[in-house]
Amino acid sequence: MITAGIDVGSIATKAVIFDGTIRSMAIIPTGWNPKEAGRIVFLEALNKAGLDERDVNTVVGTGYGRVSLSFIDKKVTEITCHAKGARFLFPQTRTVIDIGGQDSKVIAVAEDGSVVDFIMNDKCAAGTGRFLQVMTGILDISLDELGQMAAGSKPVSINSMCTVFAESEIIGLLAQAVSKAAIAAGIVQTIANKMISLTSRVLCLEEITFSGGVANNPEICAILSSAFGAEFNIAHQPQIVGALGAAIVGFEKLL
């Protein structure tokens, strides 16, 4: 039995082909056409697995773009999918922290793996991948460079949670000749603060699994992990946790 999970996010679209183990995965930028991105990433993952569309028993979609996918059999929210994916990769997971492109979420998972509570950021970009993206734009560096600069630097305090206001605040700091490294560390610290304030609303037990595109950056992970005072489980490909979970939902349905 083979299933596929497709996670159409605001920045990246991910696919996983699953048969009880991960057969293949693919990640592409979502771009302006989520429907097309879902289709392309699915075919790419199939191609990597050496499979044809007809070999797949069921396709489950998740992420913001799930509604735009016409070829899926079922759609499930990313909350359920992230919990499933994280538990598959790290079976002792009790909390999932996911920082995606346009939202971040904390999911509390029971011992049996079911979701018991969750919280997502309100309708703004504070504490999301988008926030980081905008800030790297002002500093004219990549996300990898942001992490490297932030590591070991004393963070300058950035008080604005709003992406637009934080941008103005950083422009002000640059004018005062505050070092890029201190600003980079400050930016990462605001993400950590936002996530900590989110987790105070749900019961946050260990083990904690950290997923989403931001988890690709080891320096940022280290800063967040020390802010939380806990070790994080981080997958080799932290972006595919949602797509993996979607594929597992499909797989369990067929069992």
Add this chain to the structure above:
Amino acid sequence: MESNLLIEFEDLRAKSINALLAAKEEGRKVVGKYCIYSPMEIVVAAGAIPIPLCSTKQDPIAVAEKVLPRNLCPLIKSSYGYAASGACPYFKLSDLLIAETTCDGKKKMYELLAEIKPLHLLQLPQKQDEEALQYWYGEIIKLKDRLEVELSVTITDRGLREAIQLMNEERRSLKDLQDIAKLKPSPISGIDLLMVLYNRGFSIDKREAVVMVDRLTLELKELYSQGVSPFNTKTPRILLTGVPIGIGSHKVVQIIEESGGNVVCFESCGGYKAVYDQVDEEKEPLLAIAENYLRTPCSCMSPNSARFELVEQLADEFKVDGIVDLTWQGCHTYNIESYSLKKYLQQKRSRPFLQIETDYSESDVEQLKVRIEAFLEMISST
């Protein structure tokens, strides 16, 4: 279900404008109110027609933001915008407004409204003990005096007692209707129930409205016994608490039901909170009115433990699977109280809980769908 009675309720608002115009022609007075702390018995005893002015629409917000800060709750902005723009016919027809010092946003907005129309402000205490009651009783007496002067009438004890009986009858009929959703599965959707509760408020003949509501309750009982329902026994049953809602600000109810849930109980002020308690018919009328209205468990009270107990009790009575606490952006009292309500319900090992913070606009519908669908998935998997 598309019963004829529901269509009658849908048409009620449009009809009520004409009825109101005709009543004014005959010399009747109209009193606008914004909140369920306004004691309607006194307005009825004065022979005037009470009309709700608390707005649920997005449209007037842009006008309101010329004066009010953007980060204020949409309910206050919308209510002010309707008044200031002259777009609300009910506001135009009102001879007097009744308002209360509930939350900070509202009381300051009322200062601005008082520049547009005669407004009587009730100083509402923010605690619910004996001392507060005596103070509030004094405020209720002052309201009676003001209505007598403003409307050139004499409000008698007998008139008050009759009004109390009528309003108790109205509360009884509305409670009976809402209790229908205790049936599993409920024969009426949450969105239809909300429409009935909301539109009924605009009916100018209270006795007629009681008869209409009772007929609907009877019809719904009949439908249930025939096994007719938009839902099944597995449909997740949701209790909605928090800020006031109505038609126009119903998006969360709509998303819950489009995502496969059923809102079976509205604890909020347009729903159960307004009708579960009666005014004592034996006591001195104004004191009895003061007692009942002051008991209302709104987040402007401190502490507001009665709300927590009511939510828990209703969650049991309506056999709900989850509790959604709705907060309008900028509503500090409900927003802060959500944290305590969640903690209270967790300690009682009550139901899964989700707070939603939003406004009247459609801008976050996709984000809300993710939260609500995930909440329903969470409920269904346990």
